Amino acid sequence: MAKDISNGPGTTLECSVCHSKLLAPSPRTVSRAYDSHRSTVSSKSRALNFLLVVGDCALVGFQPILVYMSKVDGKFKFSPISVNFLTEAAKVLFAIAMLLFQARRQKVGEKPLLSFHTFKQAARNNVLLAVPAFLYAINNYLKFIMQLYFNPATVKMLSNLKVLVIAVLLKMIMRRRFSIIQWEALALLLIGISVNQLRSLPEGNTALGLPVATGAYIYTLIFVSVPSMASVFNEYAMKSQFDTSIYLQNIFLYGYGAIFNLLAIIGIALFKGPSSFDIFQGHSKATMLLIFNNAAQGILSSFFFKYADTILKKYSSTVATIFTGIASAALFGHTLTINFMLGISIVFISMHQFFSPLAKVKDETQNGTEMLDGQNLRTKDIPFINMTAGATEDASHRVVSDDRQPLLPL
Structure with missing residues (x-):
């Protein structure tokens, strides 16, 4: 068990057992630990990164097409919230199944994953996941609303605006550093999206009593800002409790999401009557495929947030735009x-410019040591997991080198 000790501009942790002291992790510490760790990934990890990107492109590319196929006469015959609830429930079931599988493969002496104490402690340490879960519940509903204004390819391009917002939030919340070249790359991204959006708004429609252009722009603003905040909070929550099993974290994240969507369903039922409580009303084969696609997409995203990077996730979604455009044109x-x-x-x-080696941020070093929040600490003396793990009761105080650990689980 560790306790906080105030120490000038920073905060240290003191172990109650051996009384050793460590610098408490800060957002900048998490960011620099990630940057240093990412630079040493193995070829297998890069291959897994590639597979994540390919899988994400396919799932994200299909998502707006399946939503479009689910419409009848330009409208949804089902409740979008019911689709979101069933999606979250499916992800919870998958996370439980994978947690059981992971528990069966545990080695002797490892901390049990299925004990009540482990679950209770993990639930308390990962309560921050309720924030992105709530934001995702709002965003998942907005995905359906946006389909009433734009075609699938346009919706996908609009979602790419999130990359710039996410970069700003990462810099503010997690103290991530981006080079001038990378900021220029993000500016190019905005230009590309703007070029595509010229004269893309439908004409002659209204929504909520507002002209369609006004309503569309309002929904676009919310559609961009809400999931951007959700992604950054999700990555921070995942990485700050790096020792917790990703499947256990997914149970909490998707469990919160299912609760929020269920509360929305209950609220609608109280307002419109008990008949609206039928969550399977109006569903078709297309909506079932949509639920499966959304569930797989959410599960894959959790691996991006914990083991990779939010920017990489959004850029991989950008690649899906060309697939969405071609498929929507063909279908x-x-x-x-x-x-x-x-x-x-x-x-x-x-995208090429952002991930170019020339755009990489140079580490601020001094005599072989890295400056962490105003204090010189040797990065090799603090493991990546301890840097990203928060000041929790079960935080390890062991100081071992872990620079060779791959970014993704092997």
Whole structure:
């Protein structure tokens, strides 16, 4: 058990057993620990990163198409909240199944995953996951609303605006550092999206008594800001409790999400009557595929947030735009305009520039040591897990080198 000790501008932790002292992790510490750790990933980890990106592109690319296929006469015959609830429930069941599988493969002497004490302690340490769960519940509903204004390819391009918002939030909340070249790449991304969006709004429709352009822009603003905050809080919550099993964290995250959506269903039932409580009303094969796709997409996203990076997740979603555009053109006859093709080209240039080795932020070093929040600490003396783990009761106080540990689980 560790306790906080005030120490000038920073905070240290003192172990109650051996009374050793460590610097408490801060958002900048988490960020720099991640940057240093990411630079030593193995070829297997890069391969897993590639598989994550490919899987994410396929799932994210299909998502707006399945939503479009679920509409009847331009409207939804089902409650979008019911789809979100069933999606969260499916993810909870998958997380439970994987946690049971992981528990069966535990070695002798390891901390049991299925004990009540472990579950209770993990629930208390991961309570922050309720914040992104609530924000995701709002965002998942907005995904359906946006389909009433834009075609699938346009919705996908609009969602790419989140990358810039996420970068700003990462810098503010997690103290992530981006080079000038990377900020320029994000600016190029905005330009590419803007080129694609020229004259993309439908005409002659109204929503909530507002002109369609006004309503669409309001929903777009919310559609961009809410999931961006959810992604950053999700990554911070996942990485700050790095020792907790990802499947256990998913149980909490998706469990909170299911609760929020269930409360919304109950509220609608109280307002419209008991008949609206039928969560399977109006569902079709397309909606069942949509539920499966959304569940798989959410599970894959959790691995991005814990073992990879939010920016990588959003850029991989950007790659899905070209797939969405081509598929929607083939299936629904949507036109691939010159604006769309130019926008996609600029987006790919932005992505190449952002991840170029020339754009990498140089570490601030002094005599072989890294400056962590005003104090010189040798990075090799503090493991990545201890840096990202918060000041929890079961935080380890062991100081061992772990620089060679892969970014993704092998």
